[in-house]
Amino acid sequence: MDFELSDEQKMLADAAQRYVREECTLEAHRAAAATPEGFSRDHWNQFAEMGWLALAIPEDAGGLGGSPVDMAVLMEQLGEGLVVEPIVDSTVLCGTLLAKSDNAGLRAKLLEGIATGECIVTLAHIEGDGRSEYETQVGATATRAGEGWTLSGTKQRVFHGQTADYWLVTARMEGGVGLFAVARDATGVTVDTHRMIDGTQASDLSFNGTALGADALVLAPGATQAALEEALDRANLATTAAAIGSMEAVMAITAEYIKTRVQYGKPLSTFQALQHRMAEMFVETDQAHSILYRSLSIALSGSAADLGKAVSAAKALVTQACQFVTAQGIQLHGGIGCTEEYVIGHHYKAMIVYEKRYGDASFHLARSAR
Amino acid sequence: MDFELSDEQKMLADAAQRYVREECTLEAHRAAAATPEGFSRDHWNQFAEMGWLALAIPEDAGGLGGSPVDMAVLMEQLGEGLVVEPIVDSTVLCGTLLAKSDNAGLRAKLLEGIATGECIVTLAHIEGDGRSEYETQVGATATRAGEGWTLSGTKQRVFHGQTADYWLVTARMEGGVGLFAVARDATGVTVDTHRMIDGTQASDLSFNGTALGADALVLAPGATQAALEEALDRANLATTAAAIGSMEAVMAITAEYIKTRVQYGKPLSTFQALQHRMAEMFVETDQAHSILYRSLSIALSGSAADLGKAVSAAKALVTQACQFVTAQGIQLHGGIGCTEEYVIGHHYKAMIVYEKRYGDASFHLARSAR
């Protein structure tokens, strides 16, 4: 067992660290949240240029074929910088789904587009009472129409749905649930978009007899469910790494702040109660790192069922750790920590988003023990 | 609403406080734990003399007819002194059951015996997988034999079972589950006795065709279940008050200790982390007091169903609070807190006994929300 980063991984981490330090300022973050898309196209283009959008894409589709470890190395750095761009949705979640497609032409076209950043793809899956992508019924239907299909149904909370060039839409068809690629400019779609707490957008999509071509099928029934689980698990690995980066950032910023903030004639950092709080944040963050390593180990060698349990274990632990660290980061700052003009609160919001996307803490705790 | 103690209650509290201060030393507690009965007959006789054993017994049976509040006032003081004598089992739990009996002769005889301390009565109810008196099936049988009954079956963890003069035994009979009084010297009984962690004793009883007289029935089917719930609820009110007394004792002892114990050249009490721990213990204890008041309020005026929920709410909260306070009491003492020669650890053990008797924390939390 060897925990050392490879030279390539070190270069990746260094580049991401430098980028975050130089470009991912709070001002940039707040500015992006105010745009219609809710993220920064500048960042996005830079990500593409750095090759980061190609990292999770298979080599045979023009990507770099990086491992989950590589992606985690990158995402931990980006998490420190509060990255909200759809890198996980498009390259990890949809990238994994598309990589499993037998539809060679579509697979090649979309994966190449994802890897270059020219194409943003996002998953449209949740319906009705579904609390997450793991826990939803599929009622949308794709009925045969000539060579193609007609798509009808409603999908909720499609993150970056208004921005995406393609949606990967689950629908009930002959034989079960399949996955289709639908271009944003398809006919018969209503898009109702909402702002999220981190400034990003999510959309409710209504398909009313949307016509799909013969080449729109990404995954046939039988292949879809397993692919979805694996893709969601890989997405969770990436966002978990980002959450850990966020925790490291919160610790560093908070330690610095309490060293300079003076109350009762001495720096806050001299109060033992606050020192111990920092120590508790450190314990949580250290454990978060460790369980991520564990889940990455299983991602590299374990079965799909092992992966699911390991990812859920990681998310169950890291959500709790991240909740504690970001909330206490605010607490140790005092009033300023509660303001939109200061960075700590944005990490708190990023924690909420992390926890609620791709299955929440409660879901994952139960799944870890299945 | 008026929280002031009445003059009688003040006198009761003062007397109990004085008794605990003077008589309930750690040495006495440890000595009692080493006796075959596991408690102090000296204390017991004094309790009788002070009228405390008569407090929960109805006036019509020679008792003082005290309210649950009176009993709580007494028990909070006794809890500070780590009292292990069977005052709750005999006077509250079995006292309540007997008070509801239509069997006038038996009722009068046993209640008078309980009130004077001459007679110790304890409940024999749990069987098989039953995790507590609230959660047990009854498989023991009382079959008609002439005017009386024949009792067969096994009862587990009958607290003070070896010491009790009478057991109140639940058994399945015509019409459901009834409650019988069985003298310890009855025939056909095997008693297997075990030491508990607080020094008290509990016994497993095997009845093999034990002959019961015509006058042995305390409660008929129909009356038994509701009476058991109410009696157990009242027992929990009393032990909850004792647990709160225990928490107060732990806080006082610990605060005193850290003021005198010097490390790194200054008293432990000057370390902010320890000050804050004491403050957290205070918060827990204060909330414990409050929820006890709440449950007492409902005991005085609410329905039986309300009482059950309120008692369970109190126990769910106080078990957790008491766990925190006693464990942290040990922690703030350091090594000495872990020894049998020091009092704090005995409060920790009392907490475990409190939590596990008459339904544990998990049971009561669920019941509080029913």
Added chain:
Amino acid sequence: MNLQFSAQHEAFREEVRAFLREHLTEEIVRRTHVGMHPPCEDERRWWNRVLGEKGWSAPQWPKEYGGPGWDPICQHIFEYECRAAGAPELRWQGLRLIGPVIYTFATPEQKARYLPEILMGSHMWAQGFSEPGAGSDLASLKTTAVLDGDHYVLNGQKLWTSELQYCERGFFLVRTDSTVKPQKGISMIVIDDMNAPGITTRLTTLINGAEATGEVFLDNVRVPKENLIGLPNTGWDQAKFLLTNERTSSAEIYKALVDLHRIHDIASHERKNGKPLLEDPEFSSRLARITVEVQALEWSVLRVLCNAPSRHSVDARASVLKIRGSELQQKIAELAVDALGQRSLRLYLREEGFAETGANPLWPGYVPGITGDLMYTRAYTIFGGAKEVQKNIIAKMAFGL
């Protein structure tokens, strides 16, 4: 000891309920329950006037100054029923903070001038206490008031002034003597017009997007010297009085009790594993735990309200209310957000929250406000004396540490 609500109190409860039914419309109740920060200003002022006219706007005030003369249990019932019915919450700064200071420390002229308008809610009050360098350590405040003829001239900067944009008047802690130890040179002074020359304000956006607080810059602001409350340099005592006069508000028990109802409502509609979330064992166990803690806190409030005997000082127990109350606000808000699930991620700014009617079945009416409230509750363990400060107080008052 008598631990029951009396028949009189139950009758009072019915009277309050009837009054609330009579005055509150469905629209007002919906907007109140959504709980945006700050609440709807017009409705809040209207409700203050309605209560003022009834003589019910200041339950805690002595009768001679316009209070209704209720006992603590009536106050408790009133507060709970108002909250449960969805009545707008009256702003604290006038009724709970400066009002009692005025009737306790101020001149007859000041009382006559300010108390009636506070009771009717016609003027709202800005609290100017904290400063950039004086948060928990309030005594180190630097804003000065220098006497110049008949006026004090104020210079300095204040922050964390709640809902600053709605305030006509203000009460400010200022340094009137810098030659003595910090606590001894502080005064409290009233600014009659928050738009007076020399005052600049800047709203602060909180992480939930709410402009719920602001900064006040004082640049040679001239305030008549008769606006100083009590004697010069006695402001520290007044501030301490203000912060401890009412010991139970910080428990936020009425909000807690009503929020539990709201969570019940959400969890009966949301579904998990094909059943109402309310039947999910993990969720219901969390809800049960918090419910028990709220029940305990309610009785801690009652004990303090009723001056129940205790072996511990009421100062320590007031800090318990603040600590446990603020912790519970956070836990309750977390549970509410978890009940909502992923829908909690949607951002509702104030006007969106007020406007949302829940007509879109994908976004039920119980969604808006919940997550914003969670973010806002992060401040509960900070403002009004941070949790760490409260623990210091308990260690000192309860144990002499």
Added chain:
Amino acid sequence: MNLQFSAQHEAFREEVRAFLREHLTEEIVRRTHVGMHPPCEDERRWWNRVLGEKGWSAPQWPKEYGGPGWDPICQHIFEYECRAAGAPELRWQGLRLIGPVIYTFATPEQKARYLPEILMGSHMWAQGFSEPGAGSDLASLKTTAVLDGDHYVLNGQKLWTSELQYCERGFFLVRTDSTVKPQKGISMIVIDDMNAPGITTRLTTLINGAEATGEVFLDNVRVPKENLIGLPNTGWDQAKFLLTNERTSSAEIYKALVDLHRIHDIASHERKNGKPLLEDPEFSSRLARITVEVQALEWSVLRVLCNAPSRHSVDARASVLKIRGSELQQKIAELAVDALGQRSLRLYLREEGFAETGANPLWPGYVPGITGDLMYTRAYTIFGGAKEVQKNIIAKMAFGL
């Protein structure tokens, strides 16, 4: 990065398992799993000898001093498999504490004398560090060693000496110079015979009824001066080395992993609401939470064992292992007791625990030891550097606070 166990390591695991199967009897395994304090002395010595003869008794020692020369992963596998198989736990004082001090600091004669007997477990070691006035603040120790001819004369009192009744030898921290600052005047010295004249011992009963520790009174005890380890007055460095040499033991990860199996076993047999307790949602949720925390801790141990890169100092991360490891010991023991339910109230003293076979169906074989262990775990956050001290260390080493 390579995060997998290699085929070699899996082969090693099989080798260890085969060895354990060959040597451990059912009776020994039962007594080990019962986990009374102190463990069965004879079996522990026997097992130390068996491992010593195999060359496996000191996985962490360098090969030149008798270690097996394993890499960290082999050590990890070995420790886990021994614990899981129910092998007696070897005492730490010789193998993990004084052994490494001796091979690092001692003379060739001392090494030759003590290391072989430690490897074989023929002599057990008393640790004499803490004193009545020197707990967390070890440097303030007062026991003196004064040179008198060829001997040091020792006077003073030590406490918290683990399992004192079984110790033949001892290593003691003593003050050899009281004129310098406390840390600079301390030496470590070996007492060859704990029954030597002038030594009195008194066992301390812990709250679980176990005589697991004791006090040592030194009254003019004469110790040959060649028993001093290293140079005089360098004992503080040796003690620091001893306490930090092995960073991962304090995590108690192997005990934690095996205890989780034990809880599974209990909860499959105990029933609640007519179903196995393991299916109770509240219980299984607590178990799942703790399992996840143990999984994380295991990988924290692996990271430290393998010198994984980190942006934070290994000193801070070692304190994490101690903090989280001890907290988890307590949580696991609490869960085990809760799994047992009311049966947990029964007191099993050491001999009763060893003797219990579980033949009485009312008292299954999984009952003994559980509650005693819970009480014992209260000490986990105290000994070897209290939790509060560990937090001080993290604050300093990780953040420079």
